[in-house]
Amino acid sequence: MVTSPLDMADEGRLERLSAMLRRRGVVLPAFDIYGGVSGLIDYGPVGAAIRRRLTQKWVNHWLSHGDIVEIDSPTITPESVLVASGHVGEFNDLMTECKACGSIFRADHLVEHLHPNADSLNSEEIDKFLDSGIECPSCSEKAWTPAQPMNLMFSTTIGAMSTGRTAYMRPETAQGMFMLYPALYRHFRQKLPFGAIQTGKGYRNEISPRQGMIRLREFNMAELEYFIDPENPPVADLNRRTEIVSLVPDPDGAHAGETRMSFGAALTAGIVRHPTVAWFLARTWDFLVEVGINPEKIRFRQHASTEMAHYAEDCWDCEIHGEHGWIECVGIANRTCHDLESHESHSNAKALRAWRQFTEPRSQTLDRLAPNGAVIGPTFRGDASAVVAALETLTDLPDSLPFELEIGDGKSVTIEEGMVERRIETVNVSGEWYTPHVIEPAFGIDRIIWHVLDHAYEEAEKEGEAYTFLRLSEGISSVDCVVLPLFDKEGMPELAREITAAINSLPHARAEMDSSKSIGRRYARADEIGIPWALTVDHTSIEDGSVTIRRRDDQLQVRVFTDEILSRLSNGTIQELF
RNA sequence: GCGUUCGUGGUGUAGGGGUAGCACAAGAGGUUUCCAACCUCUUAGCCCGGGUUCAAAUCCCGGCGAGCGCACCA
Numbered sequence: 001m002v003t004s005p006l007d008m009a010d011e012g013r014l015e016r017l018s019a020m021l022r023r024r025g026v027v028l029p030a031f032d033i034y035g036g037v038s039g040l041i042d043y044g045p046v047g048a049a050i051r052r053r054l055t056q057k058w059v060n061h062w063l064s065h066g067d068i069v070e071i072d073s074p075t076i077t078p079e080s081v082l083v084a085s086g087h088v089g090e091f092n093d094l095m096t097e098c099k100a101c102g103s104i105f106r107a108d109h110l111v112e113h114l115h116p117n118a119d120s121l122n123s124e125e126i127d128k129f130l131d132s133g134i135e136c137p138s139c140s141e142k143a144w145t146p147a148q149p150m151n152l153m154f155s156t157t158i159g160a161m162s163t164g165r166t167a168y169m170r171p172e173t174a175q176g177m178f179m180l181y182p183a184l185y186r187h188f189r190q191k192l193p194f195g196a197i198q199t200g201k202g203y204r205n206e207i208s209p210r211q212g213m214i215r216l217r218e219f220n221m222a223e224l225e226y227f228i229d230p231e232n233p234p235v236a237d238l239n240r241r242t243e244i245v246s247l248v249p250d251p252d253g254a255h256a257g258e259t260r261m262s263f264g265a266a267l268t269a270g271i272v273r274h275p276t277v278a279w280f281l282a283r284t285w286d287f288l289v290e291v292g293i294n295p296e297k298i299r300f301r302q303h304a305s306t307e308m309a310h311y312a313e314d315c316w317d318c319e320i321h322g323e324h325g326w327i328e329c330v331g332i333a334n335r336t337c338h339d340l341e342s343h344e345s346h347s348n349a350k351a352l353r354a355w356r357q358f359t360e361p362r363s364q365t366l367d368r369l370a371p372n373g374a375v376i377g378p379t380f381r382g383d384a385s386a387v388v389a390a391l392e393t394l395t396d397l398p399d400s401l402p403f404e405l406e407i408g409d410g411k412s413v414t415i416e417e418g419m420v421e422r423r424i425e426t427v428n429v430s431g432e433w434y435t436p437h438v439i440e441p442a443f444g445i446d447r448i449i450w451h452v453l454d455h456a457y458e459e460a461e462k463e464g465e466a467y468t469f470l471r472l473s474e475g476i477s478s479v480d481c482v483v484l485p486l487f488d489k490e491g492m493p494e495l496a497r498e499i500t501a502a503i504n505s506l507p508h509a510r511a512e513m514d515s516s517k518s519i520g521r522r523y524a525r526a527d528e529i530g531i532p533w534a535l536t537v538d539h540t541s542i543e544d545g546s547v548t549i550r551r552r553d554d555q556l557q558v559r560v561f562t563d564e565i566l567s568r569l570s571n572g573t574i575q576e577l578f
Numbered sequence: 579g580c581g582u583u584c585g586u587g588g589u590g591u592a593g594g595g596g597u598a599g600c601a602c603a604a605g606a607g608g609u610u611u612c613c614a615a616c617c618u619c620u621u622a623g624c625c626c627g628g629g630u631u632c633a634a635a636u637c638c639c640g641g642c643g644a645g646c647g648c649a650c651c652a
Contacts, residue, residue: 015645016590023589023603035625035642087652095579095650152652171652207579207650215651465614486612516605520613527613536612548612555613 014323017457018212020468024529026050026453027213039209039217041446046529049478049510051220051449054291055199057475058222058443061287068195068224069187073176075201076156079166081175084346085339087153087168096130096147107147110134154203169203174440177225178339182351184227192354192436193234193276195226199445211324213446220445227436228276229356230337236279238264245285246299247271253302271302273314274334280441284318284330288448292473294455297321301328313338320447322454329447337435344435357431364429367397369420376419387413391420452476456530470530471553479510480569481533481549482526488515496537499547499562509569511535527552533574535565551578 021027025044029036043051062068082088096107111129130144153171157164170176177184177196188194199222209215228234241263249255255271263285267278281300289295303315318330340352371388380387386407394405402416458469474480483500485492496513503511514522519536526534534550540559541547549565550557558577568574 019589025588029643032625032643036644038643089652152650204651210645212644462614467614484612487610518610518613518615520615522614523612524614534613539611550612557612 013457013459016459016468017323017454020457020528021047021453026529027449037217039206039215041213041216046478047449050452050472050476051445053476053478054449054452055220055222055445057291058287058445059197059199061283061290062195062197062224065195067188067193068197068226069184071176071180071184071196071198072200073173073179073198075170075203076158076167077170077175078158079168080346081179081343082153082168082171084342085175085178086342087171088151096126096144107144152204152206154205171204172202172442173198173200173221173223174225174339174442177223178343178352181227181340182349185351185354190355193226193228195224197222197224199223213450214324214327216446222443222445224280224441226276226280226439226441227354228439229354229434230437231356231434233274233276233437234279235275236282238262238267238278238282241282243285243295245281245295248299248301250302250304252304258299272316274439276439277314277316277332277334280332280439281316281318284332284441284443287443288318288320288330290473291448291476292452292456292471293320293448297451297455299326301326320451322451327447327451329444329451331440331442333440333442335438335440337437339438340435352435353433354436355431356434358429361428361430364427366423366425366427368392368423368425369394369397369415370423372419372421379419380413383407383411383413386411387415391415397422467524467527469527469552472530472532474532474572477530477532479512479531481509481511481535482522482531483511483513483535483537484519484522485513485515486519486536486538490539491542492537495541496535499535499537502562502566503569506566506570523550523555549574549577 022029024046026047028042028044028047030040030042031037032042059070063070079088096110107126107130111126111134126147127144130147133142134144135142153168155166155168158167159165176198180196184194184196199220201218202221203218206215206217209217244260244262245266246258246260247266248258249271255269259271261269261271263272263278263282266272266281267275272278272281285295285298288298297320299319299321301317301319303317313336314334316332317328318332319326320329321327343349344352369391371391373384373388376387377384387405390405390407401420402414404412405415406412452472453470456469456471456473458471460467460469470477481503483496483503485496493513493515496515500511500513503509514525516522523534530552532552534552536548536550536557538548544561545563546559546561547565548557548559556578560577565574568577
């Protein structure tokens with residue numbers, strides 16, 4: 001196995017980065033004074049600002065498409081929703097423990113060679129297979145505890161104890177968009193494609209959270225559900241996209257093996273199977289690069305059919321490389337019509353569809369047996385409505401009467417002369433109802449923030465001393481500039497306070513002031529948490545109102561009047577000063 | 579969940595049955611005309627709960643947390 005440069009870990013860098021994140025209030029263990037809880041983290045004053053700004057960029061990124069809107073739905077979700085979505089079944093894997101060595105396994109995996117569809121077995125059936133002499137993969141003993149469901153969702157109860165409804169903390173935000181599909185369809189005047197985004201918390205009761213902020217029990221998600229007509233999927237022009245990206249296609253498919261090519265080429269070659277999925281891969285790339293992910297450390301990996309989620313037909317992970325190796329940070333799935341169809345059948349909703357207008361109205365000839373209610377009703381009484389329904393769906397019309405008609409539940413009735421009338425009708429059909437397909441890019445915000453921090457963190461040396469930079473992209477840092485009075489006297493702190501207030505009164509700029517200790521130390525503090533601009537107030541500032549502005553990334557300084565800094569902060573042209 | 583290593587100020591560490599040190603960081607003051615300078619002072623710590631002991635940060639047990647390996651990860 002060849003070790004790529006990406007795999008060569010810098011000894012201790014992860015520890016130093018984590019220590020800095022704790023010390024500077026970026027990311028810290030949650031509930032620390034009570035011993036902490038595994039899988040839960042706090043964003044401190046610096047981290048929370050970074051998270052909010054990155055999330056806002058994500059929202060703006062998708063809203064700028066014009067056919068995507070933002071929604072917000074509850075985190076507490078009734079059980080029935082998650083039964084329909086498949087999460088209650090899928091998250092209730094039966095687990096069993098080896099009595100000898102204590103190892104835990106998914107029971108269905110242990111017996112899958114004995115049953116074609118082990119996943120569907122109930123706990124008693126699984127126990128029978130387990131008792132038939134299954135060896136423990138780790139210690140080869142054959143003694144198993146009874147299989148028990150282990151749900152990865154946090155459960156709760158809505159309402160008073162005895163009458164409460166079972167509910168779960170949502171494991172994904174996506175269901176909120178599906179619940180609102182009818183409202184979205186109205187909002188967009190019944191025209192597809194359209195999409196809805198939501199950001200917020202998701203919850204998964206992980207068995208073993210690991211790797212800092214990579215596997216959390218409560219995490220920040222950002223998901224887009226993009227509803228399309230499967231027969232007329234939107235096709236974006238990828239020809240202008242020239243960037244070359246790493247792709248790892250399905251290992252069982254025709255294109256197995258890592259390759260590098262443009263998004264357009266990947267679609268043309270059939271590696272990416274769906275044009276809309278290809279477009280979202282490209283837009284995901286755009287977002288990640290915008291917030292400061294190193295493009296060299298991004299790759300797209302196609303799921304093998306064996307690891308596909310229960311709802312997905314084609315699925316790509318966007319993986320980012322960092323201190324923990326390649327980590328899935330975005331999942332882009334073609335969920336097809338699975339969710340909407342399932343919710344339509346589990347609920348009473350009949351509106352989870354879209355209308356597809358034919359370009360030309362189609363003339364359709366219907367050959368049918370029209371029921372005569374006046375005869376069918378009195379004859380079949382309670383079964384009459386089932387008989388009418390069965391006649392409506394009859395495709396192979398009998399050549400003659402009477403005939404036997406299946407009406408469901410194993411029952412059949414005899415249809416005789418006079419009960420029906422054979423009609424050949426011609427109708428104009430101008431369109432049809434269909435269930436939209438859904439393309440879902442799902443972003444793990446915490447994982448992306450981790451990699452933004454990882455890629456931005458640079459350990460340098462300054463006059464023989466260790467010196468660290470956080471080279472965050474503009475608009476991602478906790479504040480945009482720090483205002484530094486050169487000395488904490490002679491009117492400089494007062495002027496610095498005025499400038500700070502003026503910047504903070506701008507709509508999208510943030511500044512803070514730092515007046516303690518030497519100027520070099522204050523620059524270092526700002527560099528360490530990634531503040532891109534430092535404004536220094538000195539004696540000249542008192543005289544003419546100009547300040548020096550220092551650029552974090554090369555420590556260059558120029559003298560500018562405060563008014564110009566304010567206007568350039570507003571229109572994002574600070575870089576042009578250098 | 580199992581195994582394993584570990585848990586000392588904000589961060590990093592020393593000590594390992596008898597007064598808990600150091601460095602950096604932070605706060606106050608001084609000095610200083612732009613990149614972690616210096617001086618004085620200050621704040622701040624043995625993860626939690628049991629046990630052994632005259633005495634526990636130290637030894638033992640349990641819990642919680644962190645890293646790693648196995649398992650799990652729709």
